[in-house]
Amino acid sequence: MQSIKIVIIGGGVGGLSAANALIDEGQKPLIIEAGTYPAYKVCGEFVSPEALPILKKWGIKPTRSINSIQFKNKKEKSFLLKISKHGGALSRTDLEDALRNRVLENDITLYEGVRVLHIDKSDDGYKLILSNDKIIHTEKILISAGRFFTKNGKKPETKYVGYKAHFTGKQIDSLIMHMHPDGYFGFLPLEDGKMNVTLLQKKGQDHVFEEMKNHIKDLDMWESGWVKVEAPNFGIKKNPIERNIYYLGDACASITGLGVTLALLSGVVAGKTCQSLSSNEYKKLWMKNFYNPITMGIFIHRLSLHSLTLPLFFLLNRINTQITHYFFTKTRVKRLYFT
Numbered sequence: 407m408q409s410i411k412i413v414i415i416g417g418g419v420g421g422l423s424a425a426n427a428l429i430d431e432g433q434k435p436l437i438i439e440a441g442t443y444p445a446y447k448v449c450g451e452f453v454s455p456e457a458l459p460i461l462k463k464w465g466i467k468p469t470r471s472i473n474s475i476q477f478k479n480k481k482e483k484s485f486l487l488k489i490s491k492h493g494g495a496l497s498r499t500d501l502e503d504a505l506r507n508r509v510l511e512n513d514i515t516l517y518e519g520v521r522v523l524h525i526d527k528s529d530d531g532y533k534l535i536l537s538n539d540k541i542i543h544t545e546k547i548l549i550s551a552g553r554f555f556t557k558n559g560k561k562p563e564t565k566y567v568g569y570k571a572h573f574t575g576k577q578i579d580s581l582i583m584h585m586h587p588d589g590y591f592g593f594l595p596l597e598d599g600k601m602n603v604t605l606l607q608k609k610g611q612d613h614v615f616e617e618m619k620n621h622i623k624d625l626d627m628w629e630s631g632w633v634k635v636e637a638p639n640f641g642i643k644k645n646p647i648e649r650n651i652y653y654l655g656d657a658c659a660s661i662t663g664l665g666v667t668l669a670l671l672s673g674v675v676a677g678k679t680c681q682s683l684s685s686n687e688y689k690k691l692w693m694k695n696f697y698n699p700i701t702m703g704i705f706i707h708r709l710s711l712h713s714l715t716l717p718l719f720f721l722l723n724r725i726n727t728q729i730t731h732y733f734f735t736k737t738r739v740k741r742l743y744f745t
């Protein structure tokens with residue numbers, strides 16, 4: 407049986423960021439990822455401004471700067487939100503590859519295509535049973551395995567379905583969001599005339615996908631084709647608090663474009679504090695850092711997917727875009743607390 411001080415379950419943005427932060431602290435965790443790289447995941451690929459300084463520190467640069475978001479409704483009525491502190495655009499595959507490369511350059515072991523099947527308590531830590539029949543013993547576990555990972559193994563109920571693909575053939579300069587009470591889809595410029603097309607719709611409301619297809623019928627698909635995912639309800643994971651198990655990563659509503667940043671920043675907070683804090687203290691710190699933007703994100707997600715509040719939202723913003731600016735600002739992470 408192998409014994410390791412810190413094991414990270416999940417090698418997405420959250421897990422790889424925790425590993426990179428631990429490298430900065432002089433640690434060598436083991437990462438266990440069920441999938442393989444390059445990974446093609448459903449994501450709008452907007453990188454919120456708060457993530458840019460830490461990415462820069464790790465030598466990672468978005469391929470585009472994003473300074474504005476144009477919101478459109480079904481009747482093509484629109485308003486423009488200028489972002490005072492610019493965000494970025496970066497292919498999710500490239501982001502995970504860059505975070506993974508830094509991990510590998512620092513001699514960190516990363517198991518790919520290996521799933522953690524069971525976590526058992528032992529006298530002085532935890533015993534992990536892996537799908538490759540290995541057994542690992544560890545003092546601390548950082549779980550960054552997305553919203554489908556539950557302690558009892560039951561898959562959470564899904565309400566939404568998401569799609570993503572990359573296209574070429576049209577130049578756009580800002581993020582364009584098409585809003586509908588049954589779902590929304592966005593076009594984000596990436597690099598060299600390429601763009602990300604991502605949609606989130608309520609399950610069974612395929613007319614939103616059909617409407618989106620009308621906007622891209624003259625474009626050429628690039629790379630992997632459509633990637634599809636079932637998305638569970640957004641929100642804050644209710645952590646089963648157990649000594650030395652930390653939950654980080656995926657928690658946020660996609661409309662706010664904060665999920666990747668939240669995974670990244672919570673990875674940084676976990677990496678910097680997990681050696682000194684208990685998981686209870688980490689959970690409190692996590693809430694202090696992220697509770698307000700997440701709660702506001704869930705509120706906006708609900709307002710934007712409602713047949714009464716969405717038109718009202720458009721009406722108010724066409725009078726004064728400061729309203730959306732206010733909401734956007736309230737969903738950003740102001741500063742990172744480490745204690």
Ligand SMILES: Cc1cc2nc3c(=O)[nH]c(=O)nc-3n(C[C@H](O)[C@H](O)[C@H](O)COP(=O)(O)OP(=O)(O)OC[C@H]3O[C@@H](n4cnc5c(N)ncnc54)[C@H](O)[C@@H]3O)c2cc1C
Nearest residue numbers: 416418419420440450451452522551552568655656665666
């Ligand atoms: C339609 C849609 C659009 C979005 N658009 C944006 C956007 O524009 N900007 C933004 O910031 N966010 C966006 N998000 C949210 C963002 O994609 C998520 O918040 C982000 O994926 C969270 O990253 P993560 O590392 O926590 O989880 P994940 O990327 O899901 O990583 C978890 C990893 O854990 C692995 N894993 C799972 N179980 C196990 C196991 N038992 N053993 C080992 N490994 C395991 C998985 O294979 C996976 O690679 C969007 C989400 C959706 C649904």
